[in-house]
Amino acid sequence: MIHTIFALATAPGRAGVAVVRVSGPASGDALAALTAKALPRPREATLVKLRDPTSGEVLDDALVLYFIAPRSFTGEDVVELHLHGGRAVVAGVVEALGALPGLRVAEPGEFTRRAFENGKLDLTEAEAVADLVDAETSAQRRQALRQMEGALGTLYDGWRDRLTRSLAHIEADIDFPDEDLPSGVSDAARPVLATLAAEIDAHLDDNGRGERLREGLHIAIVGAPNAGKSSLLNALARREAAIVSARAGTTRDVIEVHLDLGGYPVVLADTAGLREAAADEVEEEGIRRARDRAARADVKVAVFDATALPALDPATVALVDGDTVVVLNKTDLSGDSGGIVVGGQSGLTVSARTGDGLAALEQRLTAFAADRLAGSGVPALTRARHRSALEECRDALRRALGAPLPELMAEDVRLASRALGRITGRVDVEDLLDVIFRDFCIGK
Numbered sequence: 249m250i251h252t253i254f255a256l257a258t259a260p261g262r263a264g265v266a267v268v269r270v271s272g273p274a275s276g277d278a279l280a281a282l283t284a285k286a287l288p289r290p291r292e293a294t295l296v297k298l299r300d301p302t303s304g305e306v307l308d309d310a311l312v313l314y315f316i317a318p319r320s321f322t323g324e325d326v327v328e329l330h331l332h333g334g335r336a337v338v339a340g341v342v343e344a345l346g347a348l349p350g351l352r353v354a355e356p357g358e359f360t361r362r363a364f365e366n367g368k369l370d371l372t373e374a375e376a377v378a379d380l381v382d383a384e385t386s387a388q389r390r391q392a393l394r395q396m397e398g399a400l401g402t403l404y405d406g407w408r409d410r411l412t413r414s415l416a417h418i419e420a421d422i423d424f425p426d427e428d429l430p431s432g433v434s435d436a437a438r439p440v441l442a443t444l445a446a447e448i449d450a451h452l453d454d455n456g457r458g459e460r461l462r463e464g465l466h467i468a469i470v471g472a473p474n475a476g477k478s479s480l481l482n483a484l485a486r487r488e489a490a491i492v493s494a495r496a497g498t499t500r501d502v503i504e505v506h507l508d509l510g511g512y513p514v515v516l517a518d519t520a521g522l523r524e525a526a527a528d529e530v531e532e533e534g535i536r537r538a539r540d541r542a543a544r545a546d547v548k549v550a551v552f553d554a555t556a557l558p559a560l561d562p563a564t565v566a567l568v569d570g571d572t573v574v575v576l577n578k579t580d581l582s583g584d585s586g587g588i589v590v591g592g593q594s595g596l597t598v599s600a601r602t603g604d605g606l607a608a609l610e611q612r613l614t615a616f617a618a619d620r621l622a623g624s625g626v627p628a629l630t631r632a633r634h635r636s637a638l639e640e641c642r643d644a645l646r647r648a649l650g651a652p653l654p655e656l657m658a659e660d661v662r663l664a665s666r667a668l669g670r671i672t673g674r675v676d677v678e679d680l681l682d683v684i685f686r687d688f689c690i691g692k
C-alpha cells in the first residue's frame with residue numbers, strides 16, 4: 249500500500265501562514281474528513297473550516313487546495329492546508345491528520361522523492377529543488393533554478409543519447425560482420441566517442457565551480473596575534489561574531505561567518521594568530537587549526553599590523569601566494585607610513601577600527617569570488633556525485649576507444665552510458681535515493 253504522507257512545508261514556529269502538505273491516495277479522504285464537506289474543486293483556493301474529525305472542534309478557518317493525480321508537484325493526489333501560522337493551529341491539524349488511517353509523517357525529501365519516482369523530475373532537478381531551498385545568494389539561486397529547469401539533466405541525457413546511437417552502430421557491426429554494411433561501422437563510432445570524452449573532460453575541468461557555488465568560497469583570515477584579524481572579520485560581517493581583545497592569542501577556534509559578496513556566497517574564517525611561542529596547548533591547537541584552514545582555503549587574507557612596521561611577521565609572509573589578498577591593518581595608528589609589498593603584491597591599507605579601506609577589500613574579495621564562481625553560460629556540475637559518475641563515464645569511453653574488438657568496445661560504451669544514466673536517475677539508482685533525499689528538509 250502506498251502511504252499518504254504529510255508534513256509542515258513551511259518553517260516551524262510562529263508565522264503569518266503555515267502550509268501543511270499531504271500527498272498520496274488518501275489525500276482527498278483526509279481533506280473530506282477535516283472539512284466534513286464535499287471536496288473543493290481541484291486547484292482552486294477554497295476557504296473552509298477545518299475540524300478535528302473526532303471531537304468536531306474547529307481547528308482553523310483555512311485556505312485549502314486540492315490537486316488530483318497526476319497534475320501535482322508529486323504526481324499523486326495532493327492537499328495543501330494553508331493555515332493561520334500559530335503553533336497550536338499547526339499542532340492541532342498535524343495531530344488530526346496523524347490520527348487518520350493510512351497517513352503518516354513524511355520523511356525529509358519524501359515529497360520530492362515521490363515527484364522523482366513519478367517522473368515529474370529527474371535526479372538533477374530534484375537535487376536542484378534542495379539547492380534552491382538552501383540558496384542564500386543570488387548566484388546560488390540562479391544556478392539552482394537553471395538546474396531545476398533541466399539544464400544539467402538535458403546535457404547529460406543528450407550525451408547519453410549520443411552513446412546509445414553509437415552503441416547501435418557497434419552492435420550492428422557485431423551482429424552483421426559479413427554483411428553489406430560499410431566496413432568497420434564501429435570505426436565510425438570512434439570519433440563520436442572521442443569527441444564526447446573530450447567534452448566531458450572540459451566539463452569536469454571547471455575547478456569545481458558549480459560545487460563551490462553551492463558550498464561557498466572559503467576565505468581564511470591569517471596573521472600574527474593582535475594584527476586585527478577578528479576585528480576585520482567583525483567589520484566585514486557587520487556584527488561582533490568574534491571576540492576582540494588587546495591580548496595576543498585571543499582567538500583559538502576557527503570562527504566562520506557567511507557573507508554574500510555581490511551575490512556570491514563566501515565562508516569567511518577567522519583564525520588564531522600565528523606564533524612560535526604559544527601560551528598553552530589550547531593556543532597551540534588553535535594555531536594548528538589556523539594553518540590547516542589556511543592550507544584548505546580558496547583564498548587567504550594575510551593581515552599585517554601597521555604598528556609593527558617595518559617588521560613584517562615572517563610566519564604570515566610565508567603563507568602569501570597567488571591566492572592571497574595582502575592587507576595592512578591599523579593604518580589609523582601608523583600615520584602616513586606608506587604601503588607594503590609582500591610576495592610582489594602591494595597590500596591594501598585598511599583600518600578595522602575606522603572602516604577605512606574596507607570597501608576596497610570587499611571589492612577585491614568579490615572579484616576573487618566572481619573569478620572562481622561565475623559561470624560562462626554553460627551549466628556546471630554541482631555535486632561530487634555528478635563528478636564521480638562523469639569520471640567513470642569518461643574512463644569507460646577511453647577504454648572503449650582502445651578496445652581491440654567491437655564486443656569489448658560495446659561493453660565499455662554500455663558502462664559509460666550507465667554512468668550517465670545514474671546522474672539523472674534514468675537507470676537503477678535505488679541504492680542512491682536514500683542518500684540523496686535524506687539531506688532535504690522536512691516538508692520538501
Ligand SMILES: Nc1nc2c(c(=O)[nH]1)N(C=O)[C@@H](CNc1ccc(C(=O)N[C@@H](CCC(=O)O)C(=O)O)cc1)CN2
Pocket residue numbers: 267315318319320321328368
Ligand atoms: N503552495 C505551493 N507553492 C509552491 C509549491 C507547492 O508545492 N505548493 N512548490 C513546490 O515545490 C513550488 C512550485 N512547484 C510546483 C510544481 C508543480 C506543480 C504542479 O501542480 N504540477 C502539475 C501541473 C503543472 C501545470 O499546471 O502546469 C504537473 O506537473 O502535472 C505544483 C507546484 C513552489 N511553490
Ligand SMILES: Nc1nc2c(ncn2[C@@H]2O[C@H](COP(=O)(O)OP(=O)(O)OP(=O)(O)O)[C@@H](O)[C@H]2O)c(=O)[nH]1
Pocket residue numbers: 471472473474475476477478479480491492493494495496497498499500519520521522577578579580581598599600601602
Ligand atoms: N587602532 C586600531 N586598533 C585595532 C585595529 N584592528 C584591531 N585593533 C585592535 O587590536 C587589538 C587586537 O585585535 P584583534 O582583532 O583581537 O586581533 P587578532 O588578530 O584577532 O588577535 P588574535 O586573536 O589574538 O590573534 C584589539 O585591541 C583591537 O581593538 C585597527 O584597525 N586600528
Ligand SMILES: [Mg+2]
Pocket residue numbers: 477478479490491492498499518519520521
Ligand atoms: Mg582574533
